[in-house]
Amino acid sequence: MPLTIAEKILASHAGKKELRPGEIVIAEPDVLLANDVTAPLAIKIFSELGGKKILHPERVVLVLDHFTPNRDLAAAEACAEVRRFAREHHLPHFFESGETGIEHALLPEQGLVLPGQLVIGADSHTCTYGALGAFASGVGSTDFAVALKTGQVWLKVPESIHVIFSGSLHPWVGGKDLILHLISRLGVEGANYQVLEFSLAEGLSLRMSDRFTISNMAVEAGAKAGIFTPDRITEEYLVGKTEKNYTIYSSDRNAAYRETLKIDVTAIGPQVALPSSPANAVPVEAAPEVKLDQVVIGSCTNGWIEDLRTAAQILAGHRAAPGLRLIILPATPAIYRQALREGLIETFLSARAVIAPPSCGPCLGGHLGVIAAGEQALATTNRNFPGRMGHPDSRVYLSGPAVAAASAITGKITHPREIVSAPPAPEAK
Amino acid sequence: MKMKKLSGPSVRVGDHIDTDTIIPARYLSSTDSKLLAAHCLELLDAKTRDRIHAGIVLVAGSNFGCGSSREHAPLALKARGILAVVAKSFARIFFRNGINLGLPLIEIPAAIEIPDGEEIELDFAAGKIEIPATKKVFTFPPLPGFVGELLEAGGLLAYLKAGGKLE
Numbered sequence: 001m002p003l004t005i006a007e008k009i010l011a012s013h014a015g016k017k018e019l020r021p022g023e024i025v026i027a028e029p030d031v032l033l034a035n036d037v038t039a040p041l042a043i044k045i046f047s048e049l050g051g052k053k054i055l056h057p058e059r060v061v062l063v064l065d066h067f068t069p070n071r072d073l074a075a076a077e078a079c080a081e082v083r084r085f086a087r088e089h090h091l092p093h094f095f096e097s098g099e100t101g102i103e104h105a106l107l108p109e110q111g112l113v114l115p116g117q118l119v120i121g122a123d124s125h126t127c128t129y130g131a132l133g134a135f136a137s138g139v140g141s142t143d144f145a146v147a148l149k150t151g152q153v154w155l156k157v158p159e160s161i162h163v164i165f166s167g168s169l170h171p172w173v174g175g176k177d178l179i180l181h182l183i184s185r186l187g188v189e190g191a192n193y194q195v196l197e198f199s200l201a202e203g204l205s206l207r208m209s210d211r212f213t214i215s216n217m218a219v220e221a222g223a224k225a226g227i228f229t230p231d232r233i234t235e236e237y238l239v240g241k242t243e244k245n246y247t248i249y250s251s252d253r254n255a256a257y258r259e260t261l262k263i264d265v266t267a268i269g270p271q272v273a274l275p276s277s278p279a280n281a282v283p284v285e286a287a288p289e290v291k292l293d294q295v296v297i298g299s300c301t302n303g304w305i306e307d308l309r310t311a312a313q314i315l316a317g318h319r320a321a322p323g324l325r326l327i328i329l330p331a332t333p334a335i336y337r338q339a340l341r342e343g344l345i346e347t348f349l350s351a352r353a354v355i356a357p358p359s360c361g362p363c364l365g366g367h368l369g370v371i372a373a374g375e376q377a378l379a380t381t382n383r384n385f386p387g388r389m390g391h392p393d394s395r396v397y398l399s400g401p402a403v404a405a406a407s408a409i410t411g412k413i414t415h416p417r418e419i420v421s422a423p424p425a426p427e428a429k
Numbered sequence: 430m431k432m433k434k435l436s437g438p439s440v441r442v443g444d445h446i447d448t449d450t451i452i453p454a455r456y457l458s459s460t461d462s463k464l465l466a467a468h469c470l471e472l473l474d475a476k477t478r479d480r481i482h483a484g485i486v487l488v489a490g491s492n493f494g495c496g497s498s499r500e501h502a503p504l505a506l507k508a509r510g511i512l513a514v515v516a517k518s519f520a521r522i523f524f525r526n527g528i529n530l531g532l533p534l535i536e537i538p539a540a541i542e543i544p545d546g547e548e549i550e551l552d553f554a555a556g557k558i559e560i561p562a563t564k565k566v567f568t569f570p571p572l573p574g575f576v577g578e579l580l581e582a583g584g585l586l587a588y589l590k591a592g593g594k595l596e
Binding site: 075 | 492496
C-alpha cells in the first residue's frame, strides 16, 4: 500500500506497517513540548493523573516564551510552577531567561527536532517543525500530561492535501506571501483535520526560514501538520545541530491524496491578510489605505534571521513614520546575537524601532506591544482574529517582513519596491 | 456507561469563533476554572454575551474553536456550565481538547438550522437533537470507537483513571 510521508511517520511511531486515514492510532512521540501557557495546566492534570515519574524526561521540552520576561504576577507564578516542575523531574530541556526564545524557532536551532520524528506540542504552531520533514502537531495540555506519564498520544490518521509550488519567486516575496495566498485559497478550515504536504517543483528552491514560515501557518487553514520532504537544504541546515541519527521519509509515488493543488509562485506578489482572518489575503496593491499605529516584526512565523535581514535592507537609512511604533523581536538569543553581529540591530535602532526580547510578546496580545481600542497594526505574526493583539476593537493586518518594514516607514500598507528600487540582495532571497 | 440526555436553551453564535474569543490570551496565566469561567466568551457582542449562562447549549457555525491549542478554551466553557457545543464543524485541536476534557461536542451540518433561544434536547446514545416545541429532530452519527469511549467516560483523564488504556 503506497503511503504519504505523514502516514509513514505515523505508522513508524505507532508500530504499524500500514494505516488508513480515519483510523485512530496510539503513537509514541519523540518530542513533547509545552510552554508557560500550556504547561501549568498540564502539570495540574499530570498530578490529577497520579503522575509521579515522567516516562522519558529526555523527550520533554519546556520553553518559557509566551508571557516572559514575566509580564505580571500571574505570569511569574505560572513560570515559577513550570520551573519547579522542570527541576523536580530533572528535565534536560528547560529554557528560560537568556537561553529562551520563541519555542518554534528555538527547538530547530537547538537540534531538538529532526526529520522523521513525531512531535506533539501543547501549542498550535507546533506544526512549524513539518518544515524539517517531521510530523509535528499541536495538541492540548491533557494530551501533553498523559504523554508525560505514558509516553503515548492518541491520533486520528489524517488525509493529506498535496500542495506543489512551482515557478520562481518575485523580489520581496517569501514564505509568508506563499502561505497567506494558499490559506486565502483553502479558507481557514480548508485543511481541517488534514495534512498539508508541500512539494517544490524542479527549479524552485526555498530557504529553511521560508519553509518554517509556511509550515507554521498550516494550522491557520486548520491543518494537523504541514510537511516538507527533506532535501539538501534541510540536511545543510542540520549540519552541526545534532549528532543523532534521523530518518528521511518521502511519499510514495502513487500515494493517495484528498486533493492536489498546483501553485505557480510566479503569479504571487507580496500579500497582506486583512482583519480579522488569516484567510483574507490580498495583494499589497489591493490593500486599503489605512493609518498604521504599530508594526511588529517577529514571532514564530517571521522572527528568523533571514526575516530580520530583509527588514533591515528596507529600513536602512529610514525612520519609522512619525507616531508609528515599530517593534522588532528576534525569535531566539542566537538570532538576536547574529543580528547584532551583522549590524541589523543598529539599523533597527536608527529606524526608531524598539527591540524587544525573544518572546511571543504582542502576537497574542500578551505584552510588549498590546494595542488600544481603534488602533491598527501590521504584523508579521500568524493570527489577526478580533482582539488578538489587544483591545477587541483594534485591528491587525498580517504580512511578511518586507511589507512590514516598508509600511513602518510610510505609516500605511506599502509595497517594498516603493522604498527600495533595487531588488533585494542575494542573501535576502 | 451511556451519556445522559442533556437539555437547555440554545444560544446561537456565528462561524469561526476562535479561542481568543472563547478565552482571551491575557487570562492564560491562570488555570483557575472560576477565573476562566468569568471571562469565557467575553469578546462576543454584548447581547449574546449576556445570554451565556450555565445550562445553555452553544450552537455554532463552522470552525468553532479555531486558533490556539489552549485547553483553557474548553475548560472555560465547561467551568461556565455550558452543557454542550453543537457546531457545523469544529477546529481540530479544540475538538480533541473538548473530548479529552469530556465537554460534549456534536458536529452536525444542520447546526445552522437550529433556532436561537429554543429549548433543545441532546440524546447522545440515539444520535438525536430534538426541539420539543416544534418536534423537529436532527440526527447525527455518534462518535465512533475510541473517541466515543473517551467522551462517554467523561474525558481522557477520567478514562485513564477508570482503568482505560491507551493501547
